[in-house]
Amino acid sequence: xxxxxxxxxxxxxxxxxxxxxxxxxxxxxxxxxxxxxxxxxxxxxxxxxxxxxxxxxxxxxxxxxxxxxxxxxxxxxxxxxxxxxxxxxxxxxxxxxxxxxxxxxxxxxxxxxxxxxxxxxxxxxxxxxxxxxxxxxxxxxxxxxxxxxxxxxxxxxxxxxxxxxxxxxxxxxxxxxxxxxxxxxxxxxxxxxxxxxxxxxxxxxxxxxxxxxxxxxxxxxxxxxxxxxxxxxxxxxxxxxxxxxxxxxxxxxxxxxx
Numbered sequence: 001x002x003x004x005x006x007x008x009x010x011x012x013x014x015x016x017x018x019x020x021x022x023x024x025x026x027x028x029x030x031x032x033x034x035x036x037x038x039x040x041x042x043x044x045x046x047x048x049x050x051x052x053x054x055x056x057x058x059x060x061x062x063x064x065x066x067x068x069x070x071x072x073x074x075x076x077x078x079x080x081x082x083x084x085x086x087x088x089x090x091x092x093x094x095x096x097x098x099x100x101x102x103x104x105x106x107x108x109x110x111x112x113x114x115x116x117x118x119x120x121x122x123x124x125x126x127x128x129x130x131x132x133x134x135x136x137x138x139x140x141x142x143x144x145x146x147x148x149x150x151x152x153x154x155x156x157x158x159x160x161x162x163x164x165x166x167x168x169x170x171x172x173x174x175x176x177x178x179x180x181x182x183x184x185x186x187x188x189x190x191x192x193x194x195x196x197x198x199x200x201x202x203x204x205x206x207x208x209x210x211x212x213x214x215x216x217x218x219x220x221x222x223x224x225x226x227x228x229x230x231x232x233x234x235x236x237x238x239x240x241x242x243x244x245x246x247x248x249x250x251x252x253x254x255x256x257x258x
Contacts, residue, residue, distance in 0.1 A: 012101045018094070020101070023069075025256030026076045029101050030069050031094045039069035041240065042182045042218055044253050045208060046133055047073035049220040050180040053128070054078050061085070061122070061172050063115065063132040063165060068095025070131050071108050080128070082108045085118065087159055115160050118168050128177050130169040134162065136184045162187070162194050170198035173225040181221045188219060201227035206235040211242075 018033045032038040058080035062071040065084035086092040092112035099108045200223040208218035239247045
């Protein structure tokens with residue numbers, strides 16, 4: 001299937017078993033497939049949590065970018081240049097076509113690249129912001145992994161690790177540049193220790209809960225490179241559901257009715 005876009009009547013290919021989903025609050029379209037890892041609420045929450053300057057002079061990097069959803073959502077908040085790094089070729093290809101589908105090829109750029117090779121393409125100390133929704137689970141022998149390799153790599157630290165992700169993020173950031181990370185609360189201490197090892201000081205933290213009176217299942221963290229070690233702020237919690245429906249805040253993020 002071909003989708004016609006833009007004034008030049010260009011064609012964007014939608015391949016077999018792919019679909020086009022939309023974040024209605026931003027009118028952003030994302031090419032997805034049930035065969036690979038699709039974006040979920042954590043991507044929407046991270047893009048909303050991040051705070052950018054609107055100027056075109058800033059540079060943003062999206063690590064472990066998947067099909068590019070976070071970078072596309074972030075593009076609606078700034079005129080800055082956004083680069084994305086994704087290891088898996090199929091996901092990177094979907095991301096590239098989603099960029100074209102949204103007419104953002106002059107602002108957002110997807111690179112199919114191993115994080116280990118980041119600095120063969122990008123200079124150190126050159127980015128103002130880094131975004132990352134990394135694999136959450138350690139790659140342990142006892143870990144149950146999805147038989148789908150795309151999903152396994154996206155969820156488990158098979159091809160990268162928290163340590164490598166934060167080392168690359170710190171290397172990319174300018175002094176006082178900001179990292180925005182979404183992860184799991186059960187790795188909070190590991191995250192804090194690894195941030196500190198890489199000159200990244202947490203400044204804003206928000207916990208995400210499925211419902212009231214349940215344990216948090218996500219944490220959003222803003223950290224500053226070479227920031228002062230004090231002044232951490234814990235923001236109001238976010239609840240995903242109110243009863244059986246999305247909370248009013250989540251509805252606003254997804255559908256724009258805040």
